[in-house]
Amino acid sequence: MSHFKLYEIRGAQYYQQLGLTSFCLYAPNARNVWVILTAYGSEQKRIEMIRTDDGIWEAVTDQARPGRTYLYLVHDCHGKQMLRTDPVSFSVTHIPEVDQIHSIVHDETVYQWNDRQWIEKRRRTNPMKSPLSIYEIQVKSWLSSTRHSLQYRQIADELVKYCQRMGFTHVEMYGILEHTGEREYGYQIANFFAPYRHNGRCDDLKYLIDRLHQNDIGVILDWVPTHYHNYHKHQNYSFSLHNYDGTDMYARSPSPWGTLYFDFDKEETRQLLFASAMYYIDRLHIDGIRFDAVSGMIRRNNTDIPNAIEFLRKLNHTIHEHYPGVLCIAEESDGYPNLSQKMEFDLKWNMAWSYDMRNFLRTPYAERSQHWQSKVLDKFHYARWSPDKMILTVSHDDTDRSDCVLLNCVSHARDYEERFSDLRNFFAWQRCSPSRGHMIHMGDEIAQPTSWYQRFRQNLSSMDWSLSDSDSLHGRIQQCVRDLNHLYIQYPQFWEYGEEGYSLIYEYGPNLIIAYHRGIYNHRRIGVVHNFGNRGFEKYNIVLSSSDPNVTRIERVEEIFNTNDQKYGGSGAYLNGEIRMNMNHNRDVTLQLAIPPLATVIFQEHLK
Numbered sequence: 308m309s310h311f312k313l314y315e316i317r318g319a320q321y322y323q324q325l326g327l328t329s330f331c332l333y334a335p336n337a338r339n340v341w342v343i344l345t346a347y348g349s350e351q352k353r354i355e356m357i358r359t360d361d362g363i364w365e366a367v368t369d370q371a372r373p374g375r376t377y378l379y380l381v382h383d384c385h386g387k388q389m390l391r392t393d394p395v396s397f398s399v400t401h402i403p404e405v406d407q408i409h410s411i412v413h414d415e416t417v418y419q420w421n422d423r424q425w426i427e428k429r430r431r432t433n434p435m436k437s438p439l440s441i442y443e444i445q446v447k448s449w450l451s452s453t454r455h456s457l458q459y460r461q462i463a464d465e466l467v468k469y470c471q472r473m474g475f476t477h478v479e480m481y482g483i484l485e486h487t488g489e490r491e492y493g494y495q496i497a498n499f500f501a502p503y504r505h506n507g508r509c510d511d512l513k514y515l516i517d518r519l520h521q522n523d524i525g526v527i528l529d530w531v532p533t534h535y536h537n538y539h540k541h542q543n544y545s546f547s548l549h550n551y552d553g554t555d556m557y558a559r560s561p562s563p564w565g566t567l568y569f570d571f572d573k574e575e576t577r578q579l580l581f582a583s584a585m586y587y588i589d590r591l592h593i594d595g596i597r598f599d600a601v602s603g604m605i606r607r608n609n610t611d612i613p614n615a616i617e618f619l620r621k622l623n624h625t626i627h628e629h630y631p632g633v634l635c636i637a638e639e640s641d642g643y644p645n646l647s648q649k650m651e652f653d654l655k656w657n658m659a660w661s662y663d664m665r666n667f668l669r670t671p672y673a674e675r676s677q678h679w680q681s682k683v684l685d686k687f688h689y690a691r692w693s694p695d696k697m698i699l700t701v702s703h704d705d706t707d708r709s710d711c712v713l714l715n716c717v718s719h720a721r722d723y724e725e726r727f728s729d730l731r732n733f734f735a736w737q738r739c740s741p742s743r744g745h746m747i748h749m750g751d752e753i754a755q756p757t758s759w760y761q762r763f764r765q766n767l768s769s770m771d772w773s774l775s776d777s778d779s780l781h782g783r784i785q786q787c788v789r790d791l792n793h794l795y796i797q798y799p800q801f802w803e804y805g806e807e808g809y810s811l812i813y814e815y816g817p818n819l820i821i822a823y824h825r826g827i828y829n830h831r832r833i834g835v836v837h838n839f840g841n842r843g844f845e846k847y848n849i850v851l852s853s854s855d856p857n858v859t860r861i862e863r864v865e866e867i868f869n870t871n872d873q874k875y876g877g878s879g880a881y882l883n884g885e886i887r888m889n890m891n892h893n894r895d896v897t898l899q900l901a902i903p904p905l906a907t908v909i910f911q912e913h914l915k
Contacts, residue, residue, distance in 0.1 A: 311625060312589065313582030314500060318395030319412045321373055328371040328412055330354075332379055332393065333575060334552035335362025339382040342366050343390065344375060348405030353380070373414035376400065378544075383553030389539070392546040394579065396501040398508035399485055399546075408485075408497075408504060408546045415590070418510040422520035422592060429525075429594060429632035435653065435696065438802045439744025440792050441527065442475035443702055445482045445493060446515075447506055448759075448769040449749055453489045456505040459515040466515070467522045473785075474792025478519060479597060479746065481529035481703065483512070487536050487546075490764060492703070493529075494599065495536040495566060497546045499583035509591075516592055527595035527634065528587050532580045533604040534566040562603065571604070571615035581622055588630050595634030596626070598652075602641040605650075616650060623651035636698065645694045654743055657697035660686055661705055664736065668717040668729050672819075672841045679816035683839070687823070690741040691806045699737045700746040707760040714754040725841065727780045728877065728905035730754055731787050731870040732837060735907035738791045739825065739835045741806035745795075752788040753781045783876035790875075794868055794909070800826040800833040813849045818842070820902065822849050832857060832912040834864075836902055843881050843904040853894040860914040864888055864898060867911050871903035878903070886910060 321328045330342050342354040356364040356379075371377060378390045392399060396410035450465060451457045470478060482493025485501040493503065502512040516526050535557065539545035548557050549567065557579070559570035569576045587593040598604075598619070605615045623635045637652045642659070646652045667675065667682035690697055706713050718729035737745045750759045750770050759769035774781035795801045800808060808826025812834065815821075819840035825833040836849065851858050864886040871877035881903035889897045902908060 311581050311585055313578055314395055314397075314586040314590070317582075318393050318397065318500070319371065319377065319410065321371075321412055321414045323414060323416055326372075327367055327369050328375075330356065330364075330366045330368075330371075330377075330379075330393075332356065332364045333362055334364055334379075334381060334556075336384040336554045337364070337381050337552040338384065338386070340364040341380040342368070342371070343378045343380050344368075344371055345377060345402070345409055348402040348407055348409070371412050373412050373417070375412045376402070376409040377412065378409055381552060383550070385553045387553065388543070390544045391551065392498065394498065394500075394548055394551065395582075396485075396498050399498060399501040399504050400508075401504050407540065407544055410501075411508065413509055418513045420513070420517055420592065422517050425520035425523065426592065432632055434595075434632055434634050435743065435805065436803050438476050438796045439698065440474060440476045440738075440795060441479050441698070441700075441744065441746035442470060442473070442477070443479045443481070443529075443746055443748045445703065445749070445759075445763070445769060446480050447482055447489075447493070447503060448763045450770070451768055452766040453505070453763070454766045456489075458507040459502070459511040460507065463515045463518040467518055467524065470519070470524050471522060473752065473789045474796055475524070476796065477525040477527055477594070479527040479529060479595075483528060484531060492760075494531055494564065496531050496534075497536045497548075499535075499579065500586055513591055520592065525594040526592075527597055527636065528593045529599060530584060530587070530596045531599045532569065532584070533600040534562040534564060534568050537567040560607075568603065568607070571612060571618050577614070577618050581618070581625075584622055584626070588626060588633055593633070595636060597636045597638060597656075599638055601637045601639040601646070602643065605643065606641065619650040619652075627651065647695045653696065654698050655695040656700045656702070656746075657690065657742065658700065660690065660697070660699055661701055664733065665705070665716050668733060668839070669719045671719050675819050675839055676816045679814075679819070683821060684814060687740060687809070687811070687821070691809050696743045696805060698744045698746055699740070699742045701737070701748060701751060702746065703748045703759065706748060706751060706758055708758055712754075712756060712758050713751045714756060724780070724876070725905065727754065727784055728871070731784060731875055731877070732839065732905050732907055734784075734788055734791055735835075735868075735870050735909075736837055738795050739801065739837075739907065739909065740823075741809035741825075743805040744802070747788070753785045755781065780876045783874065787870060787875035790868070798825075798831075798833055799828045800831070803828065810855075812851060818844075820847070827857065827914065830914045832861075832914060834910045834912060836900070836908045836910070838902045838904060838906055838908075841904045843906075844902045845881065846899055847902045849898045849900070851896040851898065853896075857912075857914060858896050859894065861888065861896060862913045862915055864910055864912050866900070866908060868909035869903065869906065870908075871906040877906065881906070883908065883910070 344352040356366040393410040397413040398411040485498035487495040537549040559568040718726040755771040812822040822836040866883035873879035881901040887899040
């Protein structure tokens, strides 16, 4: 990679001491290029650019101060002239007078960061031995409708307070990169440097990230390096990368999403995307990148794409080398083997877990034992021994249809309270079972009955805030999620060694009960019992084998969490005021505890 910080030389670079702005554009096959300085969409000044031998077009002027809008007029290799946005725009804005998006000259020196302590802590901390409780949001619809979009600065304090209260260590944001339509998810990317125009400019996004960092909350960018938006606004104006100089500078083939796949055999594709990732880490202090649709990037038509694989390896290696503590996370759906080793990813979304888990919980109780091995035991063992470190995720893709809100897709029960019981069990399973962290999507924490996307399309906030903190079952399950998150953070047994701290204690398919340990910290060992059946047990014996070297060290056992608690919407029955412990002549220890139906019990062993 000849210059992995391409954003330091491309685009509009303002030099405050000189009062000059340089423009730099790569368009090797263009016949001519001009910078068009605009105001209210109208051309104010035209500046001819000079072509260098390596296909770069350059111009310098003292008339493009920060905040000035501009476009490039590209005379392409076919003789056609078209107004284009800058591919390396740091901010863009919508010009209503002409219904166009224009690039904005940005002064990088203006914003003063206040997150030095966070960045230094990140550099010194191993993120793989730290808690990872992720809240996934679409910024443009989390707190408001897209018709009345709030600025990044406007949502900052509310997002900070909500994450602190709910126990989320990180926010994962999608729809951040500039994209085409207000009523889209945010994956039709038109610019890989500028933040989404209706939520503000570059410094506004910096403010949001800064405020989160000042309150010990990390930020993960949902980044889209696989495909790009490829249609033009009209014949004389475009904000797409497509056919920028009259040739396919970036394109490979059509994707399933109505976009074009990037061609990673082309150096300019690799340079542009490498720089985009580095820009968000370097200039915007992002703490992690979630790589969208990795499967479509590295393998198509049953054939590996070597240059894409090597691109990912080099990018992840560079991030780890220059920005220790920043996470590289893959969303990969086809089961490509050993992403961590081959492409140096830290973590991978466990999408199969999410799919199988929801299918299992949708199965009638009487039939669940038939799927016990494949949907429960195999998933625990896979998470424990997989070469890729996994995050257990429930994302926007899992609940984007009205018939697939989380409340419906994790339970077959018709009884409303039983459905909430299944859902509480689901959340406890997600946080307690072996993994390197977990993630839920906005609205799932309140089990809203209408999908986020249906609300979004109706010009409502994607979150039904009327349900938050209410006395309804929705408000109570929110409290359950909140307390589970804080419990997870409070006990390093869940995250210090990830899945390595997991060991199976007991499983019995006919009763749909599984129990396991999650490691030891400060002479305390955490145990978890899940009951996936609708039958409760007032006294249930679980044997801790004498082959466990810590059995003889147990002094007492106490319950520290129960999803059947009334404050979470449960019945309040089968709570454990005391967990009895007996040792037999073989020195096996039997724990006798109450286990509610469709519930999770978390207990703590005090060791000598």
